[in-house]
Amino acid sequence: MQNYFKTAKNRVLVLFFALLTLNVSAQEIDLLIKGGHVIDAKNKINTKMDVAVKDGKIFRVAADIPASSAKKTVNANGLYVTPGLIDIHGHVFHGTEPDNYLSNSQDALPPDGFTFRAGVTTVADAGGAGWKNIDLFRKNVVDKSKTRVLAFMNIVGGGMRGVDTYEQDKADMDPKLTAASAKKNKDFVIGIKIAHYIGHDWDPTDFAVAAGKIAGIPVMVDFGKALPPLPLEDLLLKHLRPGDILTHAYRYDQEFDKSGKMIEHKQAIVDVNTKKLKPYVWDARKRGIIFDVGHGGGSFSWGQAIPAMEQGFHPDVLSSDLHTGSMNAGFKDMANLASKFLVLGMPLADVIAASTWNPAKVIQRPELGHLSVGSEADIAVFRLREGDFGYIDASGMSIRGKQKLEAELTIRNGRVVWDLNALSSPSVK
Amino acid sequence: MTAYMITKMFPKIIVGIKSAHYWGDFTQVDRAVEAGKLANVPVMVDFGEHQPTNSIKSLFLEHLRPGDIFTHTFAYGPKDLETVVDDNGIVKPFIFDAQKKGIIFDVGHGGGAFFWRQAVPAIKQGFKPNVISTDLHSDSMNGGMKDMANVMSKFLNIGLTLEEVIEKSTASPARVINRPELGNLSVGAEADVAVFSLKKGEFGFTDVRRNTLKGTQKLDAELTIRAGKIVWDLNGLSGPIWDSPQAISR
Numbered sequence: 218m219q220n221y222f223k224t225a226k227n228r229v230l231v232l233f234f235a236l237l238t239l240n241v242s243a244q245e246i247d248l249l250i251k252g253g254h255v256i257d258a259k260n261k262i263n264t265k266m267d268v269a270v271k272d273g274k275i276f277r278v279a280a281d282i283p284a285s286s287a288k289k290t291v292n293a294n295g296l297y298v299t300p301g302l303i304d305i306h307g308h309v310f311h312g313t314e315p316d317n318y319l320s321n322s323q324d325a326l327p328p329d330g331f332t333f334r335a336g337v338t339t340v341a342d343a344g345g346a347g348w349k350n351i352d353l354f355r356k357n358v359v360d361k362s363k364t365r366v367l368a369f370m371n372i373v374g375g376g377m378r379g380v381d382t383y384e385q386d387k388a389d390m391d392p393k394l395t396a397a398s399a400k401k402n403k404d405f406v407i408g409i410k411i412a413h414y415i416g417h418d419w420d421p422t423d424f425a426v427a428a429g430k431i432a433g434i435p436v437m438v439d440f441g442k443a444l445p446p447l448p449l450e451d452l453l454l455k456h457l458r459p460g461d462i463l464t465h466a467y468r469y470d471q472e473f474d475k476s477g478k479m480i481e482h483k484q485a486i487v488d489v490n491t492k493k494l495k496p497y498v499w500d501a502r503k504r505g506i507i508f509d510v511g512h513g514g515g516s517f518s519w520g521q522a523i524p525a526m527e528q529g530f531h532p533d534v535l536s537s538d539l540h541t542g543s544m545n546a547g548f549k550d551m552a553n554l555a556s557k558f559l560v561l562g563m564p565l566a567d568v569i570a571a572s573t574w575n576p577a578k579v580i581q582r583p584e585l586g587h588l589s590v591g592s593e594a595d596i597a598v599f600r601l602r603e604g605d606f607g608y609i610d611a612s613g614m615s616i617r618g619k620q621k622l623e624a625e626l627t628i629r630n631g632r633v634v635w636d637l638n639a640l641s642s643p644s645v646k
Numbered sequence: 647m648t649a650y651m652i653t654k655m656f657p658k659i660i661v662g663i664k665s666a667h668y669w670g671d672f673t674q675v676d677r678a679v680e681a682g683k684l685a686n687v688p689v690m691v692d693f694g695e696h697q698p699t700n701s702i703k704s705l706f707l708e709h710l711r712p713g714d715i716f717t718h719t720f721a722y723g724p725k726d727l728e729t730v731v732d733d734n735g736i737v738k739p740f741i742f743d744a745q746k747k748g749i750i751f752d753v754g755h756g757g758g759a760f761f762w763r764q765a766v767p768a769i770k771q772g773f774k775p776n777v778i779s780t781d782l783h784s785d786s787m788n789g790g791m792k793d794m795a796n797v798m799s800k801f802l803n804i805g806l807t808l809e810e811v812i813e814k815s816t817a818s819p820a821r822v823i824n825r826p827e828l829g830n831l832s833v834g835a836e837a838d839v840a841v842f843s844l845k846k847g848e849f850g851f852t853d854v855r856r857n858t859l860k861g862t863q864k865l866d867a868e869l870t871i872r873a874g875k876i877v878w879d880l881n882g883l884s885g886p887i888w889d890s891p892q893a894i895s896r
Contacts, residue, residue: 329784329788330787334788334792520888523889607885609882609885610888614888615882617882636852638851639856639859639860641856642850642858643856644857644859
């Protein structure tokens, strides 16, 4: 009796799978994003196209892929479809270590809550961990997040755990150990970070570059805390290599000497008196230095960005400097930052390139940041809203703008991970 | 012990006792209520899954006190958890009795506890939650819940008035957790203020099974003020224009 049921059940199963196979061949696409305007800088696409996803990968990008060939179709008419954004300057080494700043502590944020809702699918932590705690970073953040998490390793062994003391300790800046650890973790370590150093010397920068050379990866520099200030020109033209990154490109800090007297600004790209971009900045760009936004809570000034943009100096890469001090302030999220540059006159295609394919090249991850067939399906769908919007810089000053990008849909590895207005869901009425 | 933690150690930050995820009978709820009585605070119940289901009628009318909180009100998993709305889409009559008795019905949307098939008929039949809340965690923030303004917008689109939605997200929760100093704009109160814009357009809202309800209104938090300080400003409402005289003089 039991056997009879088993056999009958098997027959039903066989029939079921036969039907299923038929079904798959008719609808071989898992997800079809139809009718959107695709912007893919690598593949030089900037037009209306359909994007098909199958088995977590980009399956086809073409005009008029029939909806009947897909199990699920998203209507993207009037929307922009781009590769998932890549943010190369986040702070996502969140943890509960008291008084540890951005290294396994409470000023850093868990990535998934701040990435997908802005169209970001890859975030690089910018120096939260050094060689002493990069393993913990992997365990607690890289392995636990749905967002693809990469890292710039800090040249400081203990990572970004306190500006005033730990991050000044040159004895804890070891190029060989840092490079060795970077190589060992090359599946997610994509660069070296040097930041927050207040000494009047170049040693930490040179250590970071030495580590970058050994590991074959770029260095990202957060510059400008040296007291008295060091010349930015020397950093860009003498110490960094082509391909190395100046982050906080549009930062403006008032600068003081040791006696507290305000001095000429040595560390901003735009001369505050003439409003002109300093000539060596153009030279640095020609040399191959990468200019990254790294907005953050204190590192983006309209007084720098507006003249620079007016003189045609657009950023190579848009990035967040996401942490507790920036998420609720002028930065907010990557879509808001992208909107700022749109409003400053950067064409949408360039804004998207600077948030997708450009950063992928900078971090030597050419498999990311585009919608080539066969690549992992990380996709963002944006609505470009028209209206009256306002944007704030790091000092609380605002500009008005008529456009704003809003992340409608984010897809990571073929799966919908953010859907603002239920574009991908069945309706109850 | 739990009660002592509240009354002796942390009376300022602990506002209630939670009973959740217990797969047995009423034991856990009863112990929570015991602690709640000792500490004079409400109990919030995330009623444990159990087959066959435990009776929520008994929970409301025999185990909980007036002022205690039933969260995940619009959850749906009828095999494991008794629902508020029956299979025919009718709110069970004792639910109204329980609310009249003083049981607090809380939304607690979360990643798995809000279904249109429960919420839509309930609101239509006049059963409204007492409190709107999120159940914020890593699964709900990117799912149907998203954030508090989104959950509030959902109720706006299924028939609560804006006034009701705000009341259930401010004054009502303050009352429920015995914090009458919160959730109002009385002169002298700490200046916790939210400014919303009510967007009109075509919006979609998903429940935890990704089923969609189309709506025409959405609340957007424009400005948030905590203890008198601006902690969120979506569109630069509070910032001077960067090259205006006000900006230069700063």
